[in-house]
Amino acid sequence: MSKSVHHTAKYYGSRVESSDLQTSAATSSSCGISFRPMPKSVRDALSLVHPEVAKKFFGCGLPFPSKLEGCKILDLGSGSGRDCFAFSKLVGPNGHVTGIDMTEELISVSSQYVEYHQKTFGYEKPNVTFVQGYMEKLNEAGIQNDSVDVVISNCVICLCADKRAVMQEACNALKEGGELYFSDMYASKVIPDHMKQDPVLWGEGMSGSLFWRDLISLAHSVGFSTPLLVSASRIVVHNNELKEKAGDISYISATYRLFKLPKTPVLSSATVTYKGTMADSPDELYFDSLHTFKKDVAVEVNGEMAAILQTSRFCSDFKIQMLDKPDSNSESAPQYCHLDPFLWSDKMGSSVKQCSKLNK
Numbered sequence: 001m002s003k004s005v006h007h008t009a010k011y012y013g014s015r016v017e018s019s020d021l022q023t024s025a026a027t028s029s030s031c032g033i034s035f036r037p038m039p040k041s042v043r044d045a046l047s048l049v050h051p052e053v054a055k056k057f058f059g060c061g062l063p064f065p066s067k068l069e070g071c072k073i074l075d076l077g078s079g080s081g082r083d084c085f086a087f088s089k090l091v092g093p094n095g096h097v098t099g100i101d102m103t104e105e106l107i108s109v110s111s112q113y114v115e116y117h118q119k120t121f122g123y124e125k126p127n128v129t130f131v132q133g134y135m136e137k138l139n140e141a142g143i144q145n146d147s148v149d150v151v152i153s154n155c156v157i158c159l160c161a162d163k164r165a166v167m168q169e170a171c172n173a174l175k176e177g178g179e180l181y182f183s184d185m186y187a188s189k190v191i192p193d194h195m196k197q198d199p200v201l202w203g204e205g206m207s208g209s210l211f212w213r214d215l216i217s218l219a220h221s222v223g224f225s226t227p228l229l230v231s232a233s234r235i236v237v238h239n240n241e242l243k244e245k246a247g248d249i250s251y252i253s254a255t256y257r258l259f260k261l262p263k264t265p266v267l268s269s270a271t272v273t274y275k276g277t278m279a280d281s282p283d284e285l286y287f288d289s290l291h292t293f294k295k296d297v298a299v300e301v302n303g304e305m306a307a308i309l310q311t312s313r314f315c316s317d318f319k320i321q322m323l324d325k326p327d328s329n330s331e332s333a334p335q336y337c338h339l340d341p342f343l344w345s346d347k348m349g350s351s352v353k354q355c356s357k358l359n360k
Helices: 003-013 040-047 051-055 082-091 104-111 114-121 163-173 193-197 199-203 212-222 240-246 303-311 341-347 350-359
Strands: 072-076 096-101 128-132 148-154 174-187 228-234 251-259 270-274 284-288 291-294 298-301 318-322
Touching: 040 082, 051 082, 051 104, 072 082, 072 163, 082 096, 082 114, 082 128, 082 148, 096 104, 104 128, 114 128, 148 163, 163 174, 163 212, 174 212, 193 199, 199 240, 212 251, 228 284, 228 341, 251 341, 270 291, 270 303, 298 303, 303 318
Parallel strands: 072 096, 072 148, 096 128, 148 174
Antiparallel strands: 174 251, 228 251, 270 298, 270 318, 284 291
16 A cells, blocks of 8 residues: 555544544535535434544535435445444445445444444344455455445545545446445645645645546546536635645535446437435435436436436336437537536536536
8 A cells, every 4th residue: 555545544543533634624514515405314314323423523525325225335434434324224224334444443433333323223233344444455355346236435535546446446346327426525626746745635635636527537437427416515724834735726525426337338318207206305306416306307318317317226216218319418529517516616506507508
């Protein structure tokens, strides 16, 4: 493992007693623009997490997708276990959650509370497992290929030097139709190499943050669909010294969702109709910044979105009618401005409509 990995483990291990990081990324205030209320099921699950676990938690978002009951979930960089224990409630007794973290101190903390949450949720046996290991080498940690339904991560990939390896391993671990749903820190431009040598900047996620546009090509290169932006919120750097080191680089917390589609998907436009079958979304389903599906209202989607809905766990929640015409998603010169978290956060979604018109 690289020096940056060891620096990060030491940095977070030394802060295991409390979340005293130097940016707003690890605070609940940066969990994305609150233009929609948190689903009640997620609020209830988080409220049941032991206070000591929540106290020691680091994260920059709320990566909680819908429809998780019975799912097998893998949490990359599980930390104190807050998200894992909340997912434990959301997947139910027939689901399972695996948390992987490289930091021995945090694995120790999270493992202490497995029995507590099992009893709190009324389960006959635990449905959470914590393993120490590296996100870049999931097989070595016992995570098999094609074995999980959803991969989650909360502000951890920005702490990893080899992001392509992390993304590839996540894709490998997912079943076909599975989803990577994660929150992370992103930068407004490419981070210069000299910043990556600063252990504090790295530990704060500032020098390891990916330029948001690079996520798109990275996702495609390992086999994921085009990222879908779910939410975003600008990050405030509190420490003046770190702010000076960052210069004109801005940071943001953003949540994206990516899907593992078949290797040779048939991309054809389709008309889809949401059935209103999800308990937390009876009238409409907010899927991402471009797609809100209202119950019983048919809408046309491009080939990639049609493939996502057909092959993922959401297939039974939609009526899908394939259209006998070319895919409407023309990407000969894609703009991707609808995926820009800075633009989306600043405009609170209004720019998404403008961008859609520009790309037609």
